[in-house]
Every structure is written in C-alpha cells, then in structure tokens.
Amino acid sequence: MKNAYFNWSSGKDSALALHQILQQKEYNITKLVTTVNTAHNRVSMHGLRNELLELQAEYIGLPLHKIKLAGNVSMSDYDKIMKAEMNQLISQNEYSIFGDIFLEDLKKYREERLSEVGLKAVFPLWKKDTKVLIKEFLTLGFKAITVCVNAQLLDKSFVGRVIDTDFINELPENVDPCGENGEFHTFVYDGPIFNQPIPFKIGEKVHRTYEPLEKENDNCFSDDSLKWDTGFWYCDLINVY
Numbered sequence: 001m002k003n004a005y006f007n008w009s010s011g012k013d014s015a016l017a018l019h020q021i022l023q024q025k026e027y028n029i030t031k032l033v034t035t036v037n038t039a040h041n042r043v044s045m046h047g048l049r050n051e052l053l054e055l056q057a058e059y060i061g062l063p064l065h066k067i068k069l070a071g072n073v074s075m076s077d078y079d080k081i082m083k084a085e086m087n088q089l090i091s092q093n094e095y096s097i098f099g100d101i102f103l104e105d106l107k108k109y110r111e112e113r114l115s116e117v118g119l120k121a122v123f124p125l126w127k128k129d130t131k132v133l134i135k136e137f138l139t140l141g142f143k144a145i146t147v148c149v150n151a152q153l154l155d156k157s158f159v160g161r162v163i164d165t166d167f168i169n170e171l172p173e174n175v176d177p178c179g180e181n182g183e184f185h186t187f188v189y190d191g192p193i194f195n196q197p198i199p200f201k202i203g204e205k206v207h208r209t210y211e212p213l214e215k216e217n218d219n220c221f222s223d224d225s226l227k228w229d230t231g232f233w234y235c236d237l238i239n240v241y
Contacts, residue, residue, distance in 0.1 A: 001028040004095035004122065005065070008032035010043050010053055012144045012163065013099035013178060015188040016137050017124045018060075021097060022193065027122070030092050031063040032056075033085075039071030046147050046185045051239040052200060059194040065089070072210075079113065086117045097122045101130060101180045130178040134168055142191035149184040151207060151231035158184065160202050160235030187237055203236035 004027040008014050021027055034053060035044040043053055050066075057064035067085050069078065089096070096119045100107055111121045125133060137144075144163045153175055161167055163186060168177055175183045190197040209231045 002026065002095055003028050003030055003093045004097050005029070005031050005033050005089050005093045006062075006097045007099070008034045008056070008064075009099065009185075010034065010046055010048050010056060010188065011099075011186040012137055012142065012188055013101065013125060013133075013180070015099075015142055015144070015191055015193060016133060016140075017097065017099035019140065019142075019191070019193050020124045021122075024124075027095060027097065029062060029097075031065045032060070033065045033067060033089065035067045035069050037071055038068045044069060046187065047234045048147055048187050048237065049239060052187065052198065052237055055198045055239065056188070056194075059196055059198060061195065082113065083117065086114065086119060090117055090119055093119065095120050095122050097124065099123075099125055101125050101133070101178060102127060103180065130176050130180055134163075134177045138164065140192055142188060143197070144186040144188045145202075145235070145237070146184050147187045147235050147237060149233045150182060151233050153183050154233070156205060156207070156233050159233040160205055199240045200237045201240050203238045205233060205235045207231065207233055 006014075006018055006021070006029050008018070018029070021029065036042065036050060036053070037044050040047075041050045042048055043050075054064060067081065069081060073081070086096075096110075096114055098110060098121060100110070100123055107121075107123065107126070114121050146159050146161050146163065149159045153172065158167075171177065179185065189200060211230060
C-alpha cells in the first residue's frame, strides 16, 4: 500500500473522502493533518475547538498532526509554514489526500505546492456531483452539524443545524449542497469511520467579520478570489466528554 497523509478539515467532505479511501485499501493513511488557529486554539475556518478535533482523530483511530497558524496569516507566511510542514511529512509519505470537489484554482495550487517537495496530490471526490455526494454522506450514516456559514448567503438559522434532508432542501439555489464554495462548514460527529459518536453540546452563536491581511502579487488565486466574503456566523460546540 502507498503511504499517504490525509488533510482533515473536521467536516463532511473530509469524512466522506476518508471513508472512500479506507474502503479502497490502496493507501495506508499514516495520519490526519489539520491546520489550527493558534490565536483561538480552533480549527482554521471551521472554528471548531481543538478538543473536539482531537476526539475525532481518537475515534477514527489515526494520529493527528496539527499545523499551527497565526490568527491572521499572510499568504507568503502560509506558504512558508506549509512547505516546512510538508518537508517533514514527506519522510513518511508519498501522497497527500484532499476532500476537494471542484475548485480548480485550489486544486492547481495544492498540486503545485506539493510538487515542490515531491509529494503527489489525491482527490477521491474530484468532479463528483455534489447532490449525489451529500445523499451518499447521509445514506452511509454520517452525522454532521454546521459550525460556520457565510453570512452573505445564509442567515443565522443555518448555523448550528444538523445536516439532513430538510437542511439541504432549504438551501438557497445559489448555495452548493456540499458548501464547496465556502457557503458553510461542518463538524462530523458520527459515521462509519468512527468507533463511537462524539459527544458535544451547542454553545453560543456569534457573527464575526474579517479583513484581508494583504493582497500579494504572488497569490495563486485570481483577482476575483481576493474579493472575499468577510462576514460569518459561527456556532460554538462544547466538548462534554
């Protein structure tokens, strides 16, 4: 089997991609790798507490490797940190696996950065129909709750909600069923990859806004991508283990 590390976001696309990889038995997953915000001790973008991330890894049965990032890191600093981390990870791995589905710029960026250190990218969900994927996710018995939603596209009522058929049916037409454009992020707390459900309770819901740290000439993404959304609703989840 080929050694690979899995880029674990803590959300549903990661969970489904990991499930498929484990079923295929082509890759030996050596560890889960997650970026965390050191200013708040939470998963980057998702806002999930470290304790719940650690329980996910424990209940999946794989080692967890955290990549620590400052609260507001520039693109150049991000690239430097990630390259240093990948240079460590390549000692045990030849492949890096992602749950991305259709964002071409992001896929290209990942492949280019990985090739710099000799790693190869794998995308088990690539170009699959997101409507089919979310149905598969639910049919397999996975359970997830939204922890972050884009406030420009979804209101407060969509954060802190369990992903189910009602949730999907209530999404506006311009929102992808898997939130692949960043419309929403989730925490997966049960499913076939876990040896038991993860206990938690719902905490405070808050609205936060952010500003770009800088617009760098060497940014891999298009100019349009720099016009990013700045307002998000977060739902805090509290470990009750």
